[in-house]
Amino acid sequence: MLFTIFAILTVAGAAAAMSLRNLVHSVLALTVAFAGLAAVYLHLGAQFIGLAQILVYVGAVAILIVFAILLTRDAGATSQSILSSSWIGNGTVVLVIFGILAWAIHHSATSQRVVLPQPEASMQQIGNALMLRFALPLEIIGVLLTVALIGAVTIAMREKKETR
Amino acid sequence: MLGEGIAKGFVETARNFLGSYFSKDRLTTVQFPEERAPQIEATRDFPFLVYDGDDWQAGMRCVGCQICEKECPPKCIYIEKSKDKKPDAVGKPQFYPAVFNIDVSVCMSCQICVEVCPFEAIKMDTEFELSTDDRFGGLLWDKARLSKSNEYYRKVHPTDAAVSDAILAEEKAKAEAKAKAATESKANPALANAPQAGSEVPSTQ
Amino acid sequence: MGETADQFFVTLQHWLVGHAPASLQPILSSLLSVVAILGVFALLFAITTVLERKGLGRIQNRYGPNRVGPFGFLQPIADGIKSLTKEDIVPHAADKVVHFLAPVVLVLAAFSLYAVLPLGRNMVLANLDAGVLFFFAVSSVMELTIFMAGWSSRNKYSLLGAMRAIAQMISYEVPLILASVTVIMAAGSLSTVAIVEKQAGYTGILPHWFVFTPWGFAGFVLFMIAATAESNRSPFDLPEGESEIIAGYYTEYSGFKFALFFLGEYLGMFAISGLGITLFLGGWAAPFSFLAWVPSYLWFFAKLLGMIVVFIWVRGTLPRLRMDQLMNFAWKFMLPMALLNLVTVAVWHFLPQGVLRWIVCGLMVVVPYVLLGRGLTRGWKLEKRVYRFAE
Numbered sequence: 001m002l003f004t005i006f007a008i009l010t011v012a013g014a015a016a017a018m019s020l021r022n023l024v025h026s027v028l029a030l031t032v033a034f035a036g037l038a039a040v041y042l043h044l045g046a047q048f049i050g051l052a053q054i055l056v057y058v059g060a061v062a063i064l065i066v067f068a069i070l071l072t073r074d075a076g077a078t079s080q081s082i083l084s085s086s087w088i089g090n091g092t093v094v095l096v097i098f099g100i101l102a103w104a105i106h107h108s109a110t111s112q113r114v115v116l117p118q119p120e121a122s123m124q125q126i127g128n129a130l131m132l133r134f135a136l137p138l139e140i141i142g143v144l145l146t147v148a149l150i151g152a153v154t155i156a157m158r159e160k161k162e163t164r
Numbered sequence: 165m166l167g168e169g170i171a172k173g174f175v176e177t178a179r180n181f182l183g184s185y186f187s188k189d190r191l192t193t194v195q196f197p198e199e200r201a202p203q204i205e206a207t208r209d210f211p212f213l214v215y216d217g218d219d220w221q222a223g224m225r226c227v228g229c230q231i232c233e234k235e236c237p238p239k240c241i242y243i244e245k246s247k248d249k250k251p252d253a254v255g256k257p258q259f260y261p262a263v264f265n266i267d268v269s270v271c272m273s274c275q276i277c278v279e280v281c282p283f284e285a286i287k288m289d290t291e292f293e294l295s296t297d298d299r300f301g302g303l304l305w306d307k308a309r310l311s312k313s314n315e316y317y318r319k320v321h322p323t324d325a326a327v328s329d330a331i332l333a334e335e336k337a338k339a340e341a342k343a344k345a346a347t348e349s350k351a352n353p354a355l356a357n358a359p360q361a362g363s364e365v366p367s368t369q
Numbered sequence: 370m371g372e373t374a375d376q377f378f379v380t381l382q383h384w385l386v387g388h389a390p391a392s393l394q395p396i397l398s399s400l401l402s403v404v405a406i407l408g409v410f411a412l413l414f415a416i417t418t419v420l421e422r423k424g425l426g427r428i429q430n431r432y433g434p435n436r437v438g439p440f441g442f443l444q445p446i447a448d449g450i451k452s453l454t455k456e457d458i459v460p461h462a463a464d465k466v467v468h469f470l471a472p473v474v475l476v477l478a479a480f481s482l483y484a485v486l487p488l489g490r491n492m493v494l495a496n497l498d499a500g501v502l503f504f505f506a507v508s509s510v511m512e513l514t515i516f517m518a519g520w521s522s523r524n525k526y527s528l529l530g531a532m533r534a535i536a537q538m539i540s541y542e543v544p545l546i547l548a549s550v551t552v553i554m555a556a557g558s559l560s561t562v563a564i565v566e567k568q569a570g571y572t573g574i575l576p577h578w579f580v581f582t583p584w585g586f587a588g589f590v591l592f593m594i595a596a597t598a599e600s601n602r603s604p605f606d607l608p609e610g611e612s613e614i615i616a617g618y619y620t621e622y623s624g625f626k627f628a629l630f631f632l633g634e635y636l637g638m639f640a641i642s643g644l645g646i647t648l649f650l651g652g653w654a655a656p657f658s659f660l661a662w663v664p665s666y667l668w669f670f671a672k673l674l675g676m677i678v679v680f681i682w683v684r685g686t687l688p689r690l691r692m693d694q695l696m697n698f699a700w701k702f703m704l705p706m707a708l709l710n711l712v713t714v715a716v717w718h719f720l721p722q723g724v725l726r727w728i729v730c731g732l733m734v735v736v737p738y739v740l741l742g743r744g745l746t747r748g749w750k751l752e753k754r755v756y757r758f759a760e
Contacts, residue, residue: 024464024467024520025464025466025467028467028517031513047497047502048499048502051499051502051503052502054506054509054510055505055506055509058506058509058510058513059512059513063512063513063535063539066513066520067535070532122498123498123499123558123559
């Protein structure tokens with residue numbers, strides 16, 4: 001039952017993010033979708049992923065999107081309609097594809113597999129895995145982030161020099 | 165070193181905080197309705213009429229000369245002279261004001277009325293808690309409200325009162341000397357034409 | 370005797386919950402804890418507003434509020450009545466839904482921070498395995514609400530204030546988290562309960578608190594500076610101080626919503642002080658072993674009151690930092706110090722116990738501080754101010 005609530009919250013947030021006219025409203029709805037996803041993770045017992053989802057997505061990515069919107073375009077209401085002119089045909093195609101996929105998944109082997117026991121994923125194990133087995137990907141991601149940071153600083157610095 | 169200034173700041177603030185419980189220097193608030201800050205002697209707020217002795221009507225120094233009415237910049241004084249005379253502070257029979265009104269809401273405390281008064285009759289008071297809820301007459305003061313005794317004047321402005329008393333005493337002495345000379349010349353008509361040693365100053369009032 | 374006083378609230382809760390059917394008991398127990406937290410910290414907020422005003426007043430050579438109640442201590446009631454009865458003005462062009470939601474979500478997030486703070490022995494609402502991570506995750510939600518508040522007012526000054534507030538909070542999150550990571554490394558766990566229990570021992574009469582180690586002291590100072598910046602408190606209150614000059618992100622709020630913003634800000638301050646106490650000052654542990662008979666929750670709140678006093682003291686002493694000074698301080702001073710602190714705690718962990726590790730780690734903390742301080746302040750000269758038009 002709890003999962004249903006979180007799922008509805010997430011899907012509603014995502015749907016609102018797509019269909020709201022005001023851009024900042026859709027960002028906030030997207031944030032609700034992120035939070036719903038984090039709730040699903042926490043419900044599954046994955047504490048680290050759930051909390052990292054909130055920390056990273058809600059705390060940083062949403063703010064990043066918001067900054068990007070505000071610094072680049074006018075966040076007023078869009079003048080045109082949300083639905084395109086041929087929404088009936090497109091909607092029908094989407095529903096048909098969804099029906100086919102749902103039937104296929106329901107009748108395939110994956111829906112009848114045995115549920116495995118929940119794997120142990122405590123903080124200790126995640127930390128161990130990150131530091132021992134996945135140390136190289138961690139370092140590469142760190143290098144990537146540092147490159148991004150340096151790039152951002154360089155771009156900002158150059159702009160400052162140009163305007164002077 | 166970094167942080168030194170901040171540490172000094174903290175010490176200063178702590179000293180202020182703790183000192184405020186012990187010394188008056190570090191807690192200078194005067195809790196207004198219960199306490200009053202001491203006023204300096206030269207404080208001036210609104211005028212009052214001085215009277216000598218106990219009876220405010222008999223002892224009033226004001227002779228209704230209307231000089232202050234004419235000199236008042238916002239014209240807040242209204243005087244009506246009386247028809248009869250009474251003796252003034254020096255002893256000479258003078259008119260007195262039958263009506264003397266000051267509109268205190270107009271008065272700007274410039275003290276010009278005090279400076280031009282030849283009779284030391286109007287002086288500045290130090291009272292400031294004069295709010296009233298009577299919008300149409302509460303700040304229009306009449307003769308009775310404005311009269312305060314010379315004892316009161318000595319209390320609020322001791323130095324000025326001493327000067328004022330000295331001036332009045334000198335005038336009184338001169339007037340008495342003139343009166344004595346007049347009675348003496350009346351008693352001795354032979355001495356009336358001879359120059360007197362005592363009367364050296366012609367009256368200039 | 371000390372044991373029963375210490376566990377008084379726990380036994381009370383168990384007794385109250387025992388009256389309910391077994392299926393409802395966990396929910397009821399959590400509900401009781403939640404109600405208790407709400408009540409206690411709202412009361413603490415009320416007391417803090419008076420303490421702050423009176424404390425600041427005394428520092429500034431004046432009385433604080435002293436008319437309402439004995440020595441003014443019923444002032445929060447008067448403030449509460451005022452904020453409840455003021456007209457709730459929403460600007461015509463404001464975004465009504467977001468404008469309404471911003472203070473609500475702020476207070477929600479601020480209250481949920483208390484779930485992972487151990488207020489006493491066995492007195493934590495949610496013993497999460499990743500308690501500290503939960504804390505930082507929820508405090509990053511608070512930043513988003515500030516943006517919501519600033520943007521929904523449709524006021525360019527509000528928006529500017531909100532942007533600056535978010536920039537400040539994001540910049541200071543990095544040293545905050547890095548300072549906490551040192552504690553996590555030393556304790557070996559992200560759970561707040563485990564961190565407090567690691568600090569609960571005594572050698573002789575001296576406690577094992579992390580603040581009494583070189584890296585712990587540096588980490589504590591960094592943490593508290595970053596905490597002051599996170600809760601938008603003086604001297605980092607440029608976002609809200611601007612409201613006295615131009616506008617701030619909660620200019621367009623009046624009445625109870627304004628009070629909710631203040632509530633959220635103060636609750637955030639208490640929560641982050643609570644986390645600082647948990648991480649560095651030993652949580653609910655007594656400072657000396659002979660004082661361990663005093664109940665644990667009393668120690669926690671005593672330490673919290675001490676931190677509040679320090680916050681008020683700092684507010685009364687230091688002038689407000691300008692935005693560029695603030696950002697420079699975060700990125701150029703606090704971040705390097707926090708990174709060096711990480712190395713220091715690793716060195717501390719691997720050196721054997723004794724004087725050597727104290728000396729080495731002490732030098733590793735003090736020398737970079739002095740050098741960095743000197744390097745950053747080298748360009749500062751106090752010049753005589755020249756006025757173009759006045760002479």
